[in-house]
Amino acid sequence: MNQIYDVIVVGAGPSGIGVGALLQQMNCTSYLIIEKEEVGASFQLWPEEMRFITPSFPAQGFGQTDLNAIVPKTSPAYTIDMEHPTGEAYAEYLNVLADHFTLPIKEGVQVNQIHKSAGIFSIDTTEGIYQSQYVIWAAGQYQYPDLQPFPGAEVGVHNSLIPSWEDVEGDDFVIIGGYESGMDAAFHLGRSGKRSTLIARTNTWEIDSSDPSTALSTYTYGRVRPLLDSDLLRVVGNTAVTRIEKVSSGYDVYTSSGKVFFTKEKPILATGFSGSTSMIENLVKRGKHGEVLVNERDESVATPGLFLAGPELRHNDHIFCYIYKFRQRFAVIAETIGHRLDLDLSILEEYKRENFYLNDLSMCGERCQC
Numbered sequence: 001m002n003q004i005y006d007v008i009v010v011g012a013g014p015s016g017i018g019v020g021a022l023l024q025q026m027n028c029t030s031y032l033i034i035e036k037e038e039v040g041a042s043f044q045l046w047p048e049e050m051r052f053i054t055p056s057f058p059a060q061g062f063g064q065t066d067l068n069a070i071v072p073k074t075s076p077a078y079t080i081d082m083e084h085p086t087g088e089a090y091a092e093y094l095n096v097l098a099d100h101f102t103l104p105i106k107e108g109v110q111v112n113q114i115h116k117s118a119g120i121f122s123i124d125t126t127e128g129i130y131q132s133q134y135v136i137w138a139a140g141q142y143q144y145p146d147l148q149p150f151p152g153a154e155v156g157v158h159n160s161l162i163p164s165w166e167d168v169e170g171d172d173f174v175i176i177g178g179y180e181s182g183m184d185a186a187f188h189l190g191r192s193g194k195r196s197t198l199i200a201r202t203n204t205w206e207i208d209s210s211d212p213s214t215a216l217s218t219y220t221y222g223r224v225r226p227l228l229d230s231d232l233l234r235v236v237g238n239t240a241v242t243r244i245e246k247v248s249s250g251y252d253v254y255t256s257s258g259k260v261f262f263t264k265e266k267p268i269l270a271t272g273f274s275g276s277t278s279m280i281e282n283l284v285k286r287g288k289h290g291e292v293l294v295n296e297r298d299e300s301v302a303t304p305g306l307f308l309a310g311p312e313l314r315h316n317d318h319i320f321c322y323i324y325k326f327r328q329r330f331a332v333i334a335e336t337i338g339h340r341l342d343l344d345l346s347i348l349e350e351y352k353r354e355n356f357y358l359n360d361l362s363m364c365g366e367r368c369q370c
Contacts, residue, residue: 006030006341008123008132011276012039012105014323015138015310015330017094018070021101022334025347032132034109034125039098040091042142048164049188051084053180053212053219054322065354067324071097072354084219111139114280116303134337138309139276149271152244155251156267159185166192170265173197174253176241177270178204180212180220185268187223190232197261199253203237213319236261275312287314296361297336298329307333315361328358 007023009016012035020033035041054067056077066075068085076082079096080089098105110126114135123130145158159181162168165188173189175182178200186196205224207215227233240256250264277284277292284292285302291314293301298313300306313320313329320326331351338345351357 003131004120005032005130005132007032007134007136007337008121008130009033009136009138010111010123011035011137011139011310012094012098012107013042013138013140013310014070014090014094015140015326016136017097017103018327019136019138019309019330019333020103020105021071021097022330022347022351023337023343024101024103026334026338026343026345028338028341028343031104032130033103033105034111034123034130035105035107036110036139036143038107039105040094042140043087043091043094045142045160046087047159047162047188048086049166050184051086052090053084053217054324055083055219056085057083065356070094070323070327070330072350072356111279114283116283116305119305121305134305134307134340136307136309136333136337137277137280139279141273141275141311144274144276144278145269146271146274147269149269150241150243152246153269153271155244155246156269158269158271160273162268165189168194171195172263173265173268174199174251174261174263175268175270176253177272178202178216178235178237179270179272180217181272182268182270183216183220183224185270186227186233187220190224190227190230193232195232195234197234197236197263199236199239199241199255199261201238201240203235205235206237211319213321213325277308277312280306289314298333299336307337309333318361327356331357332359 009020012033016033023031056066056068058075058078066077068076076085076093079093082089112124114123121132121135145160147158172195175185175196175198182198186198189196204216209215241253242256243254244267245252251267253261253267283303283306284300287293292308294308295301298307310326311321313326331348335348
């Protein structure tokens, strides 16, 4: 492959499709989106019952944009007729956008490693070497579950690997992790009459914050609240799991408090995701909390020309892990690359009008509650 693209986008989830649609509207003629599976693949892996906690609503008449939209004047709610989309339905929305903008996507291309030499990125993939001036890393998190958060975790099952909660056998479970995924698991199990003990390092249900990146969302809390007043859910807060041991009759779950919880069923790991940037450690520098360090234009401080888009993006205490947050940075990246490539930037005015452009990070708390 001898062509050197201006831009290569890695990942065809909401970040990759969102940035790609913007490049297309800027008349970028030399870019490519590569995806290791298919468009929206990570959403296809969601448990059947899992829903977006951010609601989708086509409120254009009031000048507001659907929270889960990644392109102005589009709405997943309108496209898929669903207020809290399933993963499968949201993947359908992404495919509609990919088709509408005729995005240049190569599916089934797995990135092995990336290097930069003489100002050019060489992306080593299962389909050969691709080269570009700029790389936008938009590979996301959900396909990279954290399977080894503590010793013995391999005998449990990560929540992202459960196709449907209705098909889970057993009636008494231990769930490890108290954020959205853990509470979602408890809700669906409880709705089927199954009991759960949820062990959480942080009492997310007690945090006084309006930011769903740090506290339990109102949508999730509203669903599990009735379970908290029943015998179907017991929460054990401010407690870390230190290890799991398989015993003859089930599993012992050891905790930092010294207490051991027994369950006959495989413990459910709602322990989050390691993130795809672990694949490009040679190109990034990390901060004290493990975040990839970027400049004010979301460009890696370690490797100029490499941009980060999506849920792993952090700016100090500002966490961009929701679509309505990280979509505001698409135009920041596109504007930066557009200036360098002399592209048409006029479409950015629409992104600014539609609140898809957060340039001043000092405004972050006011505009997106990060």
